[in-house]
Amino acid sequence: MSALPNAPLVPLGWHTLGPFFPRSFFSPGDNDLTRLSPDAEATAQGQSCIIHGRVLQEGGGPCVNAVLEAWQADAQGFFRHPADPSHARADAGFVGWGRAWTDAEGTYDFRTIIPGGYTDASGPRAPHINLGILGSGIMRRLVTTLYFPAFAAANAVDPVLSVLPEALRPRLVLKPDGEHDGTPAFRFDILLRGEPHEETPFFLD
Amino acid sequence: MDLLPPDLFSPYDEHTQPQVPIEHYANTVTRNPRRAPFRRPVTRTELTGPLDLTGKLRPGDINLSVVDGKPAQGQLIWVSGRILDEDGRGVPGAIVEMWQANAAGRYFNPLDQRDAPLDPNFIGNGRCQADAEGRYGFFSIKPGAYPVPNSNRWWRPPHIHFSILGPSSLSRLVTQMYFPGEPLNAHDLLILSIADREAQQRLISQPVPTQEVDGEWLAFQHDMVVRGRHATPPL
Numbered sequence: 001m002s003a004l005p006n007a008p009l010v011p012l013g014w015h016t017l018g019p020f021f022p023r024s025f026f027s028p029g030d031n032d033l034t035r036l037s038p039d040a041e042a043t044a045q046g047q048s049c050i051i052h053g054r055v056l057q058e059g060g061g062p063c064v065n066a067v068l069e070a071w072q073a074d075a076q077g078f079f080r081h082p083a084d085p086s087h088a089r090a091d092a093g094f095v096g097w098g099r100a101w102t103d104a105e106g107t108y109d110f111r112t113i114i115p116g117g118y119t120d121a122s123g124p125r126a127p128h129i130n131l132g133i134l135g136s137g138i139m140r141r142l143v144t145t146l147y148f149p150a151f152a153a154a155n156a157v158d159p160v161l162s163v164l165p166e167a168l169r170p171r172l173v174l175k176p177d178g179e180h181d182g183t184p185a186f187r188f189d190i191l192l193r194g195e196p197h198e199e200t201p202f203f204l205d
Numbered sequence: 206m207d208l209l210p211p212d213l214f215s216p217y218d219e220h221t222q223p224q225v226p227i228e229h230y231a232n233t234v235t236r237n238p239r240r241a242p243f244r245r246p247v248t249r250t251e252l253t254g255p256l257d258l259t260g261k262l263r264p265g266d267i268n269l270s271v272v273d274g275k276p277a278q279g280q281l282i283w284v285s286g287r288i289l290d291e292d293g294r295g296v297p298g299a300i301v302e303m304w305q306a307n308a309a310g311r312y313f314n315p316l317d318q319r320d321a322p323l324d325p326n327f328i329g330n331g332r333c334q335a336d337a338e339g340r341y342g343f344f345s346i347k348p349g350a351y352p353v354p355n356s357n358r359w360w361r362p363p364h365i366h367f368s369i370l371g372p373s374s375l376s377r378l379v380t381q382m383y384f385p386g387e388p389l390n391a392h393d394l395l396i397l398s399i400a401d402r403e404a405q406q407r408l409i410s411q412p413v414p415t416q417e418v419d420g421e422w423l424a425f426q427h428d429m430v431v432r433g434r435h436a437t438p439p440l
């Protein structure tokens with residue numbers, strides 16, 4: 001979008017309408033799930049990985065200042081929460097939560113560990129990361145789930161991934177993207193609104 | 206396995222939720238999916254969440270009305286209440302983040318380029334942790350109204366943005382709090398995007414009788430329900 005030469009200098013909608021989180025709410029390292037706090041040593045057990053990508057809006061332009069929040073099990077598939085019957089065995093060096101935000105290009109990244117799977121009433125869950133997306137104009141938080149390509153057999157029977165029509169399921173599987181300083185990297189681009197075959201599938205919260 | 210049955214998290218009544226797109230709010234057009242969201246079975250990932258986020262999101266000063274000992278411009282206010290779950294129980298330890306414009310209706314943010322005065326003694330961002338009963342509170346100043354650019358004179362009424370992180374992935378709320386009796390409330394396109402009158406009212410704080418408040422603060426009481434049939438609408 002290019003401004004007209006005579007257009008007055010006015011803030012765009014996302015400058016004035018919430019939620020646009022104050023920058024001071026972010027510390028470098030909030031997007032690093034391998035640490036208990038941004039300035040702590042990495043203590044999470046398991047294989048670390050990097051997940052990065054872009055958040056795009058209708059037309060393919062960047063979704064600037066989007067907030068992404070990740071929540072996942074530890075490397076053994078346990079959550080440190082009483083709703084997990086195995087919570088006493090969860091990794092004490094892992095919180096499982098992180099927050100990232102997009103820059104002017106819509107780019108975000110997380111550092112985390114590859115989670116374990118688990119089984120409960122609705123069946124065996126493949127290793128996955130739940131992702132919530134917030135931003136100006138997104139009144140109702142968008143939620144989706146990320147899967148790893150290495151667990152194809154588990155993904156095929158995951159009760160959440162199976163909710164999607166078959167053609168859409170690959171959209172939620174991370175794309176291998178080489179290594180970053182020896183850590184395997186994956187790419188996950190999110191299109192908030194687009195043609196049906198391109199738009200990211202989201203779940204009812 | 207005694208996990209809660211998924212039916213406890215039945216979908217919201219659409220009349221209680223903001224409907225998009227909203228006129229004059231371009232981001233609601235370009236950032237919301239065309240396709241309806243898929244209903245998924247609820248498993249441990251959704252039922253759990255970080256119990257203690259204070260390592261990641263450190264609570265700070267709850268008094269926003271003073272910077273370096275110098276008072277901000279504006280009417281001093283005390284905003285407090287409880288964070289509640291779907292059964293009306295307090296959510297202990299919830300992280301509560303808030304941000305707001307100054308008394309002139311301008312945000313302390315380089316991107317807010319509106320020609321209204323900045324107050325060097327007001328930043329307008331705060332974060333706290335709810336106590337064991339889910340109680341939170343902030344001292345601040347009453348934010349001013351501001352016009353939305355290119356909107357045919359839609360003015361945002363005075364409001365405070367809130368972001369709440371509870372102990373499960375489902376108890377996540379981003380919303381806005383309004384002040385009672387503001388004429389602009391009746392014309393706010395965000396409030397009007399919610400059809401249900403009762404749900405609209407859940408966004409508006411209650412005045413506390415001045416006789417009940419010590420000190421020179423106007424006090425407002427505002428409970429926020431993070432999920433369930435009586436949830437505070439997200440905005």
Ligand SMILES: [Fe+3]
Nearest residue numbers: 016017018361
């Ligand atoms: Fe605002």
